[in-house]
Amino acid sequence: MSGAALAMAAEDRPLLTVKGLTKRYGARIGCADVSFGLWPGEVLGIVGESGSGKTTLLRCLAGELDADEGRVDYEGAQGLHDVLALSEPERRRLMRTEWALVHQNPRDGLRMGVSAGANVGERLMAVGWRHYGRIRETAADWLGRVEIDPGRIDERPAAFSGGMQQRLQIARNLVTAPRLVLMDEPTGGLDVSVQARLLDLIRGLVRDLGLSAIVVTHDLAVVRLLADRLIVMQGGHVVEQGLTDQVLDDPQAPYTQLLVSSVLRV
Amino acid sequence: MTQPTPMIEVEGAAKRFTLHQQGGTVLPVMTGARLAVHPGECVALTGPSGTGKSTLMRMIYGNYLAAEGSVKVAGFEFNGARARDISRLRRETLGYVSQFLRVVPRVPCLDVVAEPLGALGVAPEEARQRAAGLLMRLNVPEALWTLSPLTFSGGEQQRVNIARGFVHPYPALLLDEPTASLDQANRAVVLDLIREAKTRGAAIVGIFHDAEARAEVCDRECDVSGFAPEAPVPPASDQASPVPVLPVSG
Numbered sequence: 001m002s003g004a005a006l007a008m009a010a011e012d013r014p015l016l017t018v019k020g021l022t023k024r025y026g027a028r029i030g031c032a033d034v035s036f037g038l039w040p041g042e043v044l045g046i047v048g049e050s051g052s053g054k055t056t057l058l059r060c061l062a063g064e065l066d067a068d069e070g071r072v073d074y075e076g077a078q079g080l081h082d083v084l085a086l087s088e089p090e091r092r093r094l095m096r097t098e099w100a101l102v103h104q105n106p107r108d109g110l111r112m113g114v115s116a117g118a119n120v121g122e123r124l125m126a127v128g129w130r131h132y133g134r135i136r137e138t139a140a141d142w143l144g145r146v147e148i149d150p151g152r153i154d155e156r157p158a159a160f161s162g163g164m165q166q167r168l169q170i171a172r173n174l175v176t177a178p179r180l181v182l183m184d185e186p187t188g189g190l191d192v193s194v195q196a197r198l199l200d201l202i203r204g205l206v207r208d209l210g211l212s213a214i215v216v217t218h219d220l221a222v223v224r225l226l227a228d229r230l231i232v233m234q235g236g237h238v239v240e241q242g243l244t245d246q247v248l249d250d251p252q253a254p255y256t257q258l259l260v261s262s263v264l265r266v
Numbered sequence: 267m268t269q270p271t272p273m274i275e276v277e278g279a280a281k282r283f284t285l286h287q288q289g290g291t292v293l294p295v296m297t298g299a300r301l302a303v304h305p306g307e308c309v310a311l312t313g314p315s316g317t318g319k320s321t322l323m324r325m326i327y328g329n330y331l332a333a334e335g336s337v338k339v340a341g342f343e344f345n346g347a348r349a350r351d352i353s354r355l356r357r358e359t360l361g362y363v364s365q366f367l368r369v370v371p372r373v374p375c376l377d378v379v380a381e382p383l384g385a386l387g388v389a390p391e392e393a394r395q396r397a398a399g400l401l402m403r404l405n406v407p408e409a410l411w412t413l414s415p416l417t418f419s420g421g422e423q424q425r426v427n428i429a430r431g432f433v434h435p436y437p438a439l440l441l442d443e444p445t446a447s448l449d450q451a452n453r454a455v456v457l458d459l460i461r462e463a464k465t466r467g468a469a470i471v472g473i474f475h476d477a478e479a480r481a482e483v484c485d486r487e488c489d490v491s492g493f494a495p496e497a498p499v500p501p502a503s504d505q506a507s508p509v510p511v512l513p514v515s516g
Contacts (some may be wrong), residue, residue, distance in 0.1 A: 196371035243349040245329040254286035
């Protein structure tokens with residue numbers, strides 16, 4: 001980063017800077033040369049059809065996959081991190097404190113064998129909370145925030161519907177007030193009415209907690225309502241990026257035009 | 267109010283669509299568009315349907331990219347601007363009342379209207395109060411405020427959209443058919459809101475099919491049919507887009 005860039009106002013510094021991120025599966029490309037910035041308070045949508053590389057990109061960011069090339073810089077609460085160079089313990093600490101990953105399938109992001117309260121409380125304990133009463137109180141408060149009856153705090157997630165499990169996963173991830181949330185198809189597989197409730201919830205949390213989010217989805221209606229900016233991926237490459245309504249209303253790339261014209265109405 | 271530089275300024279703007287699904291056909295829809303709107307002025311975009319009134323308005327809002335020329339609001343140039351700078355301009359300076367209400371389902375009407383204020387950091391209580399004031403003025407029954415406006419009638423949705431567009435005193439405002447589908451009483455309220463916005467110094471660009479409404483609030487008209495491209499460009503002769511064209515049969 002140049003001296004001039006460093007001298008800019010703090011709010012003009014990206015939270016996350018991704019440069020040339022590439023992941024290959026043997027000869028096949030997962031994602032190639034992906035670069036973008038994410039600023040505080042911003043929601044970035046990553047769209048594309050299955051196999052476009054959007055989930056690979058997200059998993060590389062989350063450290064679930066090792067990128068082959070590229071660099072990811074994160075402006076953390078305690079300074080700048082070269083994310084891909086973090087040691088495994090450092091990466092895990094980051095993932096349970098300042099970052100959060102919401103999986104498409106809540107079963108991948110929840111511990112199904114323990115209660116809803118423990119699922120939320122666990123993340124608090126991981127960042128050093130020890131007072132049982134306070135942990136339980138905070139967990140109950142978060143269940144309420146994601147519209148799960150706090151009276152069900154001792155039930156296991158298996159007793160919940162898919163939509164409730166997804167909301168529980170969001171509570172578990174957001175209870176430690178992360179600064180960056182990565183979401184993989186957060187509304188996928190849910191009823192339309194539950195999707196709407198979840199969209200409202202995510203929007204409210206982004207606004208109230210001032211967090212930044214990267215949302216991977218194939219659903220253009222979801223990003224229309226949720227994302228400030230869009231990245232369109234095809235075959236592992238970024239083919240277009242820009243302001244959400246500009247990309248959807250005036251798509252420039254052939255693939256984006258095809259994508260936008262393929263949905264019934266966004 | 268006198269100010270040397272216009273709040274909204276379009277200079278030599280052109281718009282073309284490259285239809286990649288149709289063999290890369292380039293569809294020119296506008297060329298050489300010019301418009302200058304000063305604070306306190308309301309300018310109507312006029313012209314027959316299909317001549318580009320909405321296109322020009324979308325170029326000023328930034329959801330259509332101009333192919334050439336300059337589009338500026340409050341000195342901010344859209345051409346080549348970063349997405350997040352456009353977002354900020356919209357949040358603080360440039361309001362837009364569209365014909366369609368696009369909101370997250372299930373969000374109560376009052377919150378939908380208050381939302382632009384929340385994004386500006388206004389305290390929730392004050393934001394809701396200001397939203398309530400506008401909804402009351404626009405005769406949206408209080409019993410509806412806790413319901414999602416997606417369940418409302420067309421006229422009610424229109425008024426929610428208007429309330430949302432006027433809840434913050436934007437220095438620049440774009441109004442797309444703000445009085446369509448409104449009864450006389452509500453139409454009068456909207457025209458009052460427009461006059462008040464002009465009085466506080468807002469620069470407004472509007473599309474009004476309602477000629478009487480247009481005559482009441484607009485200072486000037488800008489006939490966009492004057493910006494029609496002279497002759498269609500032959501297909502695929504001018505691939506302005508750097509992205510490769512998908513192979514298309516035929």
